[in-house]
Amino acid sequence: MQTIHASDGTQLTYDRDGTGQPLCLLHGGMAPPEYWAPVRRELENYATIVPQRPGFGTCLDDQTETGPDDVLDREVASVRDLVDGLDDEPILFGHSYGALTAIEVAREAPVTAVVAYEPAILPEPYRAEADLADRMERLLEAGRHREAVKRYVELVLHPDGIDDLDAWLAEWPPWPDCVELAEEVLRMNRAVERYRLPDRLDVDVPVLVLSGTAGPDFLRESARSVHDALPHSRFVEFDGLGHGGPASAPRRVVGAVESFLDDRTP
Structure with a gap:
């Protein structure tokens, strides 16, 4: 693991592997950094960098005090500091909240390209009716952290329903360790509910927006809306892949990423 000093005085920890242009992999909601292991094995021509998200497994003195309005700003600032500390301008590849x-980082930071798999943005009709953060908060106030995280998994990963959620969770690698992240996931989800996608995203570099036909409808709609809001964007939808596409089908996803990166205008 390597560390750099952030602008707020804290240390940022990240894992770097391989050689070539830096490619930063930003994981989503409750996925651990290990989520990217299958993807990293396919990215042989890049120096892959996986930062530890602030609050997700790191020690932050103000972690419990970070409000939902500050969560996204905190993460953007963390990645910007990482970008500034690298020896070359990187590519950013984010999944979901990542x-x-x-x-958001690419709107100001010096990066060369962005890959975004189903950005965690609620389309307006969904955002107006969103109540997951409120439901999670009530469960947390009652001391039911496990149930709060289960509601998140159920509604975000299985919005069309699942026959046996407990059996699925028993086979899901992040469970049950992610229960400890309940407070952070609540703040993150509240931030997503409050985020409004602008009509135009001021990102000057090329962006590849990815989605899967088996993913939640609101994230598929979000991906298309993000594509429409970007001035330089390509949209690719994978038949049969869900929200966990990068981990479940890394070769397919990385193939599209490499094609996109190879096609960029020098």
Whole structure:
């Protein structure tokens, strides 16, 4: 693991592997950094960098005090500090909440391209009716952290329903360790509910927006809306892939990423 000093005085920890242009992999909601292991094995021509998201497994003195209005700003600032500390301008590849972070970072930071798999943005009709953060908060106030995280998994990863959620969770690698992240996931989800996608995203570099036909409808709609809001964007939808596409089908996803990166105008 390597560390750099952030602008706020804290240390940023990240894992770097391989050689070539830096490619930063930003994980989503409750996925651990290990989520990217299958993807990293396919990216042989890049120096892959996986930062530890602030609050997700790191020690932050103000972690419990960070409000939902500050969560995204905190993560964007963290990635910007990482970008500034690298020896070359990187590519950002984000999944879910990490994809939203990557896009926001690219609005100002010196990066060469962005890949965003189903950014965690609620389309307006969905955002107006969103109540997951409120439901999670009530469960947390009652001391039911496990149930709060289960509601998040159920509604975000299985919005069309699942026959046996407990059996699925028993086979899901992040469970049950992610229960400890309940407070952070609540703040993150509240931030997503409050985020409004602008009509135009001021990102000057090329962006590849990815989605899967088996993913949640609101994230598929979000991905298309993000594509429409970007001035230089390509949209690719994978038949049969869900929200976890990068980990479940890394070769397919990385193939599209490499094609996109190879096609960029020098």
